[in-house]
Amino acid sequence: MARNKYDIDESLETEFSFEQLKRLGTYIKPHRKEMIITILIMMLSSALGMLTPIILKNIMDDYIPNKNIRGVVFISIALLIINLVIVINLRIKISITTKLGQSIIHEIRSDIFNHLQELPFSYYDDRPHGKIQVRVVNYVNSLSDLLSNGIVNTITDLFSLIFIVAFMLFLNIRLTLICLCGLPLLMILIFVIKKRQRVAWQISSNKSSNLNAYIAESINGIRVTQSFVRERENIEIFNNLSSNYSSAWMNAVKYNFLLWPAIDNISTLTTAAIYVLGVAWIDQGISSITVGVLIAFTGYIGRFWAPINTLASFYNSLLTAISYLERIFETIDEPVLVKDIEGATTMPDIKGKVEFKDVTFSYDEDAMILNGIDFTANVGESYAIVGPTGAGKSTIINLISRFYNIDSGQILIDGVDINTVTIKSLRKQMGVMLQDSFIFSGTIMDNIRYGNREASNEEVIRAAKTVCAHDFIMGLENGYDTEVNERGSRLSAGQRQLISFARALLADPKILILDEATSSIDTETEILLQEGLAKLLKNRTSFIIAHRLSTIKNSSCIMYIDGGQIMEMGTHDELMAKKGYYHELYMSQYSFLNDDEIKVEESIF
Ligand SMILES: Nc1ncnc2c1ncn2[C@@H]1O[C@H](COP(=O)(O)OP(=O)(O)OP(=O)(O)O)[C@@H](O)[C@H]1O
Secondary structure, eight states: OOOOOTTSOOOOOOSOOHHHHHHHHHHHGGGHHHHHHHHHHHHHHHHHHHHHHHHHHHIIIIITTTTOHHHHHHHHHHHHHHHHHHHHHHHHHHHHHHHHHHHHHHHHHHHHHHHHHHSOHHHHHTSOHHHHHHIIIIIHHTTHHIIIIIHHHHHHHHHHHHHHHHHHHHHOHHHHHHHHTHHHHHHHHHHHHHHHHHHHHHHHHHHHHHHHHHHHHHHHTHHHHHHTTOHHHHHHHHHHHHHHHHHHHHHHHHHHHHHHHHHHHHHHHHHHHHHHHHHHHHHTTOTTOOHHHHHHHHHHHHHHHHHHHHHHHHHHHHHHHHHHHHHHHHHHHOOOSSOOOTTOBOOOOOOOOEEEEEEEEEEETTEEEEEEEEEEEOTTOEEEEEOSTTSSHHHHHHHHTTSSOOSEEEEEETTEEGGGBOHHHHHTTEEEEOSSOOOOSEEHHHHHHTTOTTOOHHHHHHHHHHTTOHHHHHHSTTGGGOEEOGGGTTSOHHHHHHHHHHHHHHTOOSEEEEESTTTTSOHHHHHHHHHHHHHHHTTSEEEEEOSSGGGGTTOSEEEEEETTEEEEEEOHHHHHHHTSHHHHHHHHHSTTSOHHHHHHHHHHO
8 A cells, every 4th residue: 555644535445345244244143142132022022013003903993983991991001011011122122232232343343453463564654543543443433333233223123114014914905005105216216325325434434534643643743743833734734634524424424314304205205195095095985994994004104114214224324334344344454464474483592693695675666775785693792783864774673573574685593584483483582672662551660571571570670770770760759660651751761761671671582672772861871771781782692773873882793884785894993994984974973072082982981
C-alpha cells in the first residue's frame, strides 16, 4: 500500500462481497447454541403474539353476539398470560444477545490486535496510527448492534413473517394478496439505492478514519503544536475533517432514512386498499369476509409490516457493517511480511559473531537505502556506527533483529542466516534499545522488566544500578513502584533513556544494540555510565550508534556510513590517522576546542 496520511482516503472495495458476511459467520458459529435458543424463544413469542388477532376475531364474531361473558373473561386472562410470557422471553433474549454480541466483538477485536502484534515495522511506517486504532476500536464497536440484536431479530422476524402470512392466508386469501402487492415496490426501491448506499457508508468510514488519524497525530504532537503556536491551523484542519465526516455520514444515513418512510407509505397504501376493498366485499355479501375477519386482518397488517421494518433496518446496518468489516478483515489479512520461513529452526544460543554479506535494502522500491553493506563483527567486540543524519545507521541495526526483510545479500549470526531461524528465538537473545525510548504506562519496575519477564526485583535493580538509573528512581515518590504514564511524560528524556537502557540489559543479551542510547544523558551521568557500560559490554557483541563521538571512541571498530555504504572502518586512532570522513566529523564536533582542550575532553571519557 502506498503511504497513507490523514487527508488521504483509503481505497474503496468496489464489489459487494458476501465473503465478509461468511467470515463474520465463522465468529458466530461457535455461539450457535445460544443463538438457536434465543431464536426459539423469540419464535415462541412471535407465535403467541399471532394468536391475539384470531382471539379478537372470535370475541367479535362469536362471544359478543352470543353474550358469552365467561368466555370473554377466560380469553382476557389467556391474553394476559400470553403477554407475560412474551415479556419474560424478551428479557431472556436481551440478556443472551447482549452477552453474545459482546463476546463475538471481543473475539474479532482480539484477532485484529493479535495480528497487529505480528505485523512488521513496515506496516506501521505506511499508515497513520489513528487509522489502525479506529479499526480496532470504533469499527469493531459498530458491529455491536448487528451482532447482539440484528441477527437474532432478523431470523425471528423472518419466521414471524412466515407465521403472519400463514395466518393471513388462513383468514382470507384475497386480502392477503392485496397486502403482499406492496412488497415488489419495496424491492425496487432497495435495488435502486443499494449500491449508492454502500458506497456512501464506505466513504463515511474513510472520513471517520481520516479524522481519527488526525486526532491521534495532533495529540502526539501537541507539544510541538503549542511550541509553534499552530493551534489555530490545527483546529481548522480538524474542523475541515470533522465536517467532511459529518457530511459523509449525513449522506449515508439519508439512504437509511429513505427506507422507513417508504415502508410506512406502502403499508398505509395497502391498509387503505384492504379497508376499501374489504368493506366493498362485505357489502357485496362475499361470505368469507366478515367484520371480525376484517378487524383481525388489519391487526395482522400491522404485524406484517413491523418485521419488514426491522428487516429493512437490519439491511441498513448490514451495509454499514460491511463497510467496516472490509477494513477489519483487511487488517486481519494483512500479510506478515517479516515472518518465519517454513521449517525455520530455533536460533542456537548466540555467541555473538555478526556478518553482513553484501546487504542491500530499501524501504520503498524506488529508493535504495543500504547498498552492499559488508562487515564482520567478532564475538564480544563493540562496533560503533557513525555518519551523517539519514545515512542508514539505524537501518543497519534494525536489520540485525530482522525488523525488515533485506532485498539481497545475507545477514549471519554465528554463521546462521537469520532468515532461517524463528524471529522469536532470534530477538529473544538481543538487547535492543531503539532511538525512541518508549515507556509504557505502569511502574518503573514493570517498564524495566519488559526486557525479561522472568527477572526478579533484584535483577531489575541490578540492571538499573549498572546504567546509573537507580539513584534517580529512588528519588521518585515510590521508587521502583512509581507509576509512569504512557510515553513516560513525567520523566525527563535522559531518565527515559536510562530506563530503556536498563530494560535492554536485563535481557542479558549476547548482542546489544544501542541506538542513540546516551544522546539525552548529561555528561556527568554519562561518565558514570561509561564504567557500567564497559563492564556490561564485556563478552557481548555490541552495536552503538552515537552522535556524541566521545561515547564511542573506545569501540573495537568504528564504521563510518554515508549514502547507505560503509565509507571507512577502523579504530578511532586508525581513522583519525587516516584523516578521512571520521576525522572530519570528529574535528567538526570539537572544532570549538583547541588541541589542548580536546585532550582534556578526551581524557574524561
Ligand atoms: N520507515 C522508513 N520508511 C522509509 N524510509 C525510511 C524509513 N526510515 C528511514 N528511512 C529513510 O532511510 C534513510 C536512512 O535512515 P536511518 O534512520 O537509517 O538513518 P540514520 O543514519 O540512522 O539517521 P539519524 O542519524 O538521523 O538517526 C533515510 O533517508 C530515511 O529517510
